[in-house]
Amino acid sequence: MELGVLGLSDDEERVYEALVALPGSTVAALADHLSTPSDPLARTLSALTDKHLVAGSGSPTRYLAAPPDIAINQLVLQRERELSAARAKVHALSEIHRSAHRTSPELVIEQLTDRQTIAAAVAHLESEALHQVRVFDTPPYYEVPGGAGAARNTEAQIARHKNDGVAHRVIYSLDALTWPQKLETDILPAVRGGEEARTRRTLPIKLIIRDDQDALIPFDLSRSGLQVAYLVRRSPLLTALEALFEGEWAQAAPLDVAPTGRTKPDEETRSLLALMMAGLTDTAIARVNGWSTRTTYRRLQALMTELGASSRFQAGSLAERRGWL
Numbered sequence: 001m002e003l004g005v006l007g008l009s010d011d012e013e014r015v016y017e018a019l020v021a022l023p024g025s026t027v028a029a030l031a032d033h034l035s036t037p038s039d040p041l042a043r044t045l046s047a048l049t050d051k052h053l054v055a056g057s058g059s060p061t062r063y064l065a066a067p068p069d070i071a072i073n074q075l076v077l078q079r080e081r082e083l084s085a086a087r088a089k090v091h092a093l094s095e096i097h098r099s100a101h102r103t104s105p106e107l108v109i110e111q112l113t114d115r116q117t118i119a120a121a122v123a124h125l126e127s128e129a130l131h132q133v134r135v136f137d138t139p140p141y142y143e144v145p146g147g148a149g150a151a152r153n154t155e156a157q158i159a160r161h162k163n164d165g166v167a168h169r170v171i172y173s174l175d176a177l178t179w180p181q182k183l184e185t186d187i188l189p190a191v192r193g194g195e196e197a198r199t200r201r202t203l204p205i206k207l208i209i210r211d212d213q214d215a216l217i218p219f220d221l222s223r224s225g226l227q228v229a230y231l232v233r234r235s236p237l238l239t240a241l242e243a244l245f246e247g248e249w250a251q252a253a254p255l256d257v258a259p260t261g262r263t264k265p266d267e268e269t270r271s272l273l274a275l276m277m278a279g280l281t282d283t284a285i286a287r288v289n290g291w292s293t294r295t296t297y298r299r300l301q302a303l304m305t306e307l308g309a310s311s312r313f314q315a316g317s318l319a320e321r322r323g324w325l
Contacts (some may be wrong), residue, residue, distance in 0.1 A: 006009060006075040008051075011044045016053055026060045051075070118218060118229045125210040126156065127164050128264040134205040134245045135158075138173035140220045141225070146181030154186055158193030170197040171245075171252050173203045181316075191255060198252030199310050205239065207241060215241050221223075248270065253310035265324045270285035272303060273325060277316045 003013045015182045018034055019025060027045065031038045048054035053071050065071075112118050119142060123255060143149035147295060160166040168190070177183055177199060191197045209215040215238055218229040232238050265273070275285045286296040298311075307322075309315035319325050 003072070008075075009044075009047075010047055011040070012051075014042045015041065015194055016065055019054060019063055020068060021054075023060045023064050026062055028060075030063070039247070040250075060293075081120055081262045108233050108237065110231040110233075112231060113228050115227050118142065118216075120228060121216055121229065121231055122208060125208050125214065126153070126160070127218055129160070130164075131169040131211050132169060134209040134242075134249075135168070135170040136173075136203045136205060136245065136248070137170050137176050138203045140176050141179075141180055141182075142218070145179055146185040150186050154190050154193070157190055157195065159224045161194040169198075169249065170195055171198050171203060171248055172255065173305055174199065174201050176312065177314065177317065187255070197255035198249060199255050199314060200248060201311055203248065204244070207245065209242060209245060211237075211286075212238070212242065214238065217241075250284055253314075254308050265319075269303060270324065272299060273316070273319050276300065276312055277325070 003016075004010070008016070014034065015030065018030060022029070022033060025033070027038050027042055030036070030045075031041050034041070045054055045056065049056065053066050053075070054063050055066065112121055122142075141150075143153060157168055161168060170190070172187060177187070187197065206218045207215060213234060215232045216229055217232065218227075220227060232241065269288075272285070275288060280288070282293055282296050282300065285300075286292075286293045289296070291299075304310075304312070304315045305314050307318040309318050316325070
């Protein structure tokens with residue numbers, strides 16, 4: 001029931017609600033109203049009295065419920081104080097944990113082999129980031145793109161960016177962009193929610209980096225049916241992973257989200273796209289249009305730049321999404 005989170009049992013909540021509606025009731029009257037034996041009802045009233053939710057007086061004893069806006073709010077405040085103390089304890093334990101790992105070189109890398117443990121580690125990196133999260137996004141995926149789990153992750157990422165200013169810089173491989181439902185349901189909502197996204201034809205590994213604190217490298221060992229990830233804490237290896245990300249980021253092409261510039265292509269551009277998507281080489285396209293090879297190359301590069309594409313395949317996908325094909 002709703003007040004169980006505040007420490008009330010189901011019976012206590014039922015009796016309290018009854019007294020709110022029936023002030024001044026005796027045990028006998030309440031027992032009749034709730035169709036409950038008198039003895040257990042008396043014990044419930046005693047428990048509610050101890051929690052300052054009920055007061056009884058007179059002979060026979062008549063019970064009154066304390067005003068909900070005062071009594072229940074007091075329980076809420078008490079639970080908030082308890083939760084605050086629990087958070088402080090978690091923070092203190094986390095500091096001890098981080099300190100222990102900083103002083104134990106053998107614990108710089110931790111192997112995770114359970115799907116739930118890996119998912120929890122990903123959630124930790126996302127939720128505990130203070131400044132930025134950097135990601136190499138490439139298949140396979142633990143959460144099915146377009147599924148409920150992936151949607152929750154995207155919503156949480158957008159909320160962190162909006163509420164806490166945490167930046168997300170993500171590089172997507174070509175395989176990620178063409179993975180079923182990935183672009184439409186996961187990538188584009190995240191980018192519109194503030195994510196900085198770029199693309200590369202391929203990526204060396206899957207990777208998530210939280211600030212300059214730790215990183216996760218997931219692996220998919222399909223043949224053995226085992227899912228594995230390495231959790232890397234602050235160390236020269238983490239520094240190397242950061243450098244790897246920044247190097248790939250510098251070479252990656254920005255991911256185009258919304259059409260910019262012209263809204264419709266001219267006939268020459270439409271023809272050029274059709275020939276390119278048909279798989280014709282630069283030489284063949286030049287011959288069809290009566291251009292020089294250099295002119296053809298220049299026009300293809302200009303078109304790919306306008307689309308924000310790093311490959312012909314990606315250019316075709318982005319042009320189709322704009323309605324140019």
